[in-house]
Amino acid sequence: MRDVAGRRLTFHLAGINNQNFLMRDEETGSYWQQISGTAISGPLKGAQLTLVLSDELTFKTWKAEEPAGTVLKEAQKDASEYEAKDWDVHMRTRPTVIQFPEHGMQPRDLVLGIRNPEGSRAFLYDRVIKEKLVKGYVGAQPVMIVVGPDGQSVRAFRERIPGVDAVPDFYRLTANKPGVLLMDAATGSEWNFQGCAVSGKESGTCLERTPMLKDYWFDWRNYNPKTTIWGI
Amino acid sequence: MINGMKRPNHTRWILVSLACLAISLVLVVYPLYVIRPFRAQGARELMVALTVLRFRPWLTVVSALAALAAAIAYWPTQAAMRKRMLVAASALLVCVLAVLARVNVFEALMFHPLEHPAFAAAKEVKLDSDDKLIVVRINGSARAYPIREMAYHHVVNDMVGGTALVATY
Numbered sequence: 001m002r003d004v005a006g007r008r009l010t011f012h013l014a015g016i017n018n019q020n021f022l023m024r025d026e027e028t029g030s031y032w033q034q035i036s037g038t039a040i041s042g043p044l045k046g047a048q049l050t051l052v053l054s055d056e057l058t059f060k061t062w063k064a065e066e067p068a069g070t071v072l073k074e075a076q077k078d079a080s081e082y083e084a085k086d087w088d089v090h091m092r093t094r095p096t097v098i099q100f101p102e103h104g105m106q107p108r109d110l111v112l113g114i115r116n117p118e119g120s121r122a123f124l125y126d127r128v129i130k131e132k133l134v135k136g137y138v139g140a141q142p143v144m145i146v147v148g149p150d151g152q153s154v155r156a157f158r159e160r161i162p163g164v165d166a167v168p169d170f171y172r173l174t175a176n177k178p179g180v181l182l183m184d185a186a187t188g189s190e191w192n193f194q195g196c197a198v199s200g201k202e203s204g205t206c207l208e209r210t211p212m213l214k215d216y217w218f219d220w221r222n223y224n225p226k227t228t229i230w231g232i
Numbered sequence: 233m234i235n236g237m238k239r240p241n242h243t244r245w246i247l248v249s250l251a252c253l254a255i256s257l258v259l260v261v262y263p264l265y266v267i268r269p270f271r272a273q274g275a276r277e278l279m280v281a282l283t284v285l286r287f288r289p290w291l292t293v294v295s296a297l298a299a300l301a302a303a304i305a306y307w308p309t310q311a312a313m314r315k316r317m318l319v320a321a322s323a324l325l326v327c328v329l330a331v332l333a334r335v336n337v338f339e340a341l342m343f344h345p346l347e348h349p350a351f352a353a354a355k356e357v358k359l360d361s362d363d364k365l366i367v368v369r370i371n372g373s374a375r376a377y378p379i380r381e382m383a384y385h386h387v388v389n390d391m392v393g394g395t396a397l398v399a400t401y
Contacts, residue, residue, distance in 0.1 A: 015267040041282035060361035069374030070351040097272040
């Protein structure tokens, strides 16, 4: 969110810092790091933008969930400059200015990063897509990453059912039932890709969403030096 | 000496002019050198470059005014025309640098900003099924930002569900 300390800020692309970009706000002239949302220079140095929960979904999946949604239109004069599909995949061969080769990781390996006050973890994107359901911990927090029916959209949730003490033990249903993706062993409820139970004892209950960032390994590691890795 | 009186020394105006040119060049070039793609940025040099960026619009104006004052003071002297033209040209260049100091090369030359982003209903948009979007839902309003567009513009200032946000990629 761009309301900070009682002011509404307007941001501009303003630079780059080890291949993560910098923004500048018009109102105070402060410079902000994109990945962290933190002001690193200027009158608002140290201020923190509030993260808005977001997903990366395919158009087909999103349109089915949000038929009344709106989409950013192309700027006609710039349309010829727009990237090809799977831009992030095509970028994998580009060099980077910083590297963190631990655990055999390549700089532009794609990861899904989850961070909380207790720790940070990078989940290898290709493995997550292949597994379709990944469960683990970030710090002491149980998390679950789910791949949508389209095989590309991904969401993360806290792997606990609100109000239920038992470990839910989610598993993916193999039968192709429209609108149903998961079942949990604790309550026998069926869950959709939005993390809401559509049948069973917990019908109507929704799982708590977990913010997740799709990033290149070098960038995630640069800002999360103590990160662990899943999938290697 | 002229008629026993000491000849005025106008060298100081040349020095002022050169100093202003050097200062303005450093103010414009240093951030461009440090903050450029495909180059690693050290923490300290980045902070210096960002501080220069914050103050250079005004510093370059002061430098330009000083250079103009030096050129105006130097012009009516009895110095050779060549020298007077050089000082004048130097002042002009310092003024140009004061203008360039206000140019954001990342938006002016590399990635044009979306000054007035426009949006269309999901059912009207022509996207492929597998086009990837960054999506948010706030207070019942759903908004999507195609990654193909965001990978170019990088920053979109927006209002969704009554909340002011900036989408970045």
